[in-house]
Amino acid sequence: xxxxxxxxxxxxxxxxxxxxxxxxxxxxxxxxxxxxxxxxxxxxxxxxxxxxxxxxxxxxxxxxxxxxxxxxxxxxxxxxxxxxxxxxxxxxxx
Amino acid sequence: xxxxxxxxxxxxxxxxxxxxxxxxxxxxxxxxxxxxxxxxxxxxxxxxxxxxxxxxxxxxxxxxxxxxxxxxxxxxxxxxxxxxxxxxxxxxxxxxxxxxxxxxxxxxxxxxxxxxxxxxxxxxxxxxxxxxxxxxxxxxxxxxxxxxxxxxxxxxxxxxxxxxxxxxxxxxxxxxxxxxxxxxxxxxxxxxxxxxxxxxxxxxxxxxxxxxxxxxxxxxxxxxxxxxxxxxxxxxxxxxxxxxxxxxxxxxxxxxxxxxxxxxxxxxxxxxxxxxxxxxxxxxxxxxxxxxxxxxxxxxxxxxxxxxxxxxxxxxxxxxxxxxxxxxxx
Numbered sequence: 001x002x003x004x005x006x007x008x009x010x011x012x013x014x015x016x017x018x019x020x021x022x023x024x025x026x027x028x029x030x031x032x033x034x035x036x037x038x039x040x041x042x043x044x045x046x047x048x049x050x051x052x053x054x055x056x057x058x059x060x061x062x063x064x065x066x067x068x069x070x071x072x073x074x075x076x077x078x079x080x081x082x083x084x085x086x087x088x089x090x091x092x093x094x
Numbered sequence: 095x096x097x098x099x100x101x102x103x104x105x106x107x108x109x110x111x112x113x114x115x116x117x118x119x120x121x122x123x124x125x126x127x128x129x130x131x132x133x134x135x136x137x138x139x140x141x142x143x144x145x146x147x148x149x150x151x152x153x154x155x156x157x158x159x160x161x162x163x164x165x166x167x168x169x170x171x172x173x174x175x176x177x178x179x180x181x182x183x184x185x186x187x188x189x190x191x192x193x194x195x196x197x198x199x200x201x202x203x204x205x206x207x208x209x210x211x212x213x214x215x216x217x218x219x220x221x222x223x224x225x226x227x228x229x230x231x232x233x234x235x236x237x238x239x240x241x242x243x244x245x246x247x248x249x250x251x252x253x254x255x256x257x258x259x260x261x262x263x264x265x266x267x268x269x270x271x272x273x274x275x276x277x278x279x280x281x282x283x284x285x286x287x288x289x290x291x292x293x294x295x296x297x298x299x300x301x302x303x304x305x306x307x308x309x310x311x312x313x314x315x316x317x318x319x320x321x322x323x324x325x326x327x328x329x330x331x332x333x334x335x336x337x338x339x340x341x342x343x344x345x346x347x348x349x350x351x352x353x354x355x356x357x358x359x360x361x362x363x364x365x366x367x368x369x370x371x372x373x374x375x376x377x378x379x380x381x382x383x384x385x386x387x388x389x390x391x392x393x394x395x396x397x398x399x400x401x402x403x404x405x406x407x408x409x410x411x412x413x414x415x416x417x418x419x420x421x422x423x424x
Contacts, residue, residue: 003410004204007197024263025194026307029406029413041187044180045267064134 006058009035010041012048020052031055096154096218097147097243098309102139102320124325129255132198140324142256145199146215147326152192153217157391159185161225168176170228172180177274178231183274184267191263193254211396219377220307222385223300223353233296235275237304237342243268244338245308253325276345283349294351301354308335310374318361339367354365 005027011020021041023042028034034053043051062070078084110118115137123130130136159182166182169175193203220238225231243265249259276366282293309331312318321327343358357370379385 003407004202005406005410007194024260025197026190029409030416033413041190044183044187057196060416061133064131086383 005029008053009056009059010034010038011052011054012038012042013050014048015046022049023047025056028053029086096245096307098148098216098218098307100143100147100150100321102318105301107323109319121323124253124323127251127253127325129258130253135137137318140291140326141199142322143321143326145201148192148196148199148254148257149201149209149215149320150217151173152189152196152206153210153215155189155192157221157395158238159216160391160394161221161223162231162388163226165228165231168228169231174231174278181235181271181274182367184271188264189269191260192257195254195260198256198411207399209393211399213383213392216249216330216381217391218307219380219385220303222380222387223303224387226299227292227296229279229292229296230300231291232278232282233277233300235271235273236279236345237275237297237300238307238313239268239271239275240342241304241307243272244334248329248334251328253326278395279349284350293349296347296409297346298349298354304337305339305369306372306374306377308332308338310377339369343367 006029007025008028008031010027013020024032026037028043030052030087031071035051038051038057042048067073074080108117110121113121113195117137120130120136123134130140162178162182162185166175166178169178169244183296193206196206197203206215210217220241225234245263246261246268250258250265251260252258272394278294282289312330312368318327318330322330338360342351343360346353355370357368361368380388383389
């Protein structure tokens with residue numbers, strides 16, 4: 001049986017209330033060890049206060065080929081941005 | 095550098111007309127500084143060259159722990175010992191970031207380890223030199239990590255996304271390495287005459303091996319052209335070496351040490367320091383495996399890997415058993 005430890009992706013939440021962010025990956029035999037190792041590797045300099053790990057094999061991702069059909073349509077919908085609407089200065093900040 | 099003499103997997107550069115549509119789109123992205131990501135299409139040779147370069151870079155970080163590990167038990171104070179431990183631990187982390195980047199290209203960690211242990215992949219020539227006195231710890235941090243920073247700062251702009259991101263993280267940590275090394279050198283250079291002599295000896299021995307880290311001169315570096323076109327390499331060996339020498343000479347002068355090379359002179363005309371050519375036959379000899387410590391380093395790596403096998407296998411067996419028990423309980 002292949003004995004290489006599985007790969008885990010590591011997500012850390014920093015001190016200031018932001019979401020967990022992907023910081024890297026590591027190999028570990030199980031989730032518990034992955035979290036412990038992530039602490040040693042990715043939080044040695046106060047980088048975070050919370051760790052998530054997910055086995056890399058379980059992450060589903062969009063494919064590079066989807067880029068056009070997925071994201072191009074949003075470029076023509078400028079009205080989704082607040083700056084699309086001119087509001088007169090007299091109205092005040094909005 | 096940490097990756098030296100990387101053979102580009104292809105000889106010569108294709109012209110636009112010789113490229114397929116996919117290759118042309120790929121080169122366009124590179125030219126527009128759009129990062130290549132793991133699942134993007136890439137030429138096989140780009141992938142192979144990157145695996146070689148990132149793999150060698152990773153091996154260098156890991157093997158680089160050995161010359162410093164040599165001094166952990168003999169550090170002169172508890173504080174220096176804690177600092178050295180932290181630095182060596184960082185190197186293990188750097189190895190991890192880089193192996194992870196290589197893995198996104200489809201090469202497994204165990205496979206890279208196997209290639210290193212069988213002598214089919216290399217690590218930086220610098221780690222085949224011994225660390226003979228305590229001042230060497232200062233000099234390694236200052237000179238070797240200093241050289242690594244020059245290279246790695248440039249590589250933050252490399253075209254492969256995961257490699258560039260690993261470099262950003264590594265550079266942040268590496269600056270602690272260089273500074274703690276210089277700090278240790280100051281203590282020695284400004285200490286007793288004996289301490290100063292140790293500092294001078296460390297500088298004299300490590301100077302040429304450090305400037306050799308950047309690899310042979312551009313004129314002789316046959317593999318650079320394609321790597322530069324693909325932006326795997328961002329600056330040439332000579333450019334990086336000159337930048338390193340220019341920033342390091344004033345630091346030597348501040349320590350009050352003698353310059354390790356009599357040819358080191360400020361050149362008003364070029365605005366750079368002139369320097370003496372290292373002995374490149376020594377470099378090629380070390381790369382070939384005949385440096386002072388090649389045999390030791392590899393033997394220690396292989397031993398650590400083999401001695402740790404029962405732990406890796408035991409933890410994996412335990413994890414499988416636990417997972418099976420969990421399924422059975424459901």
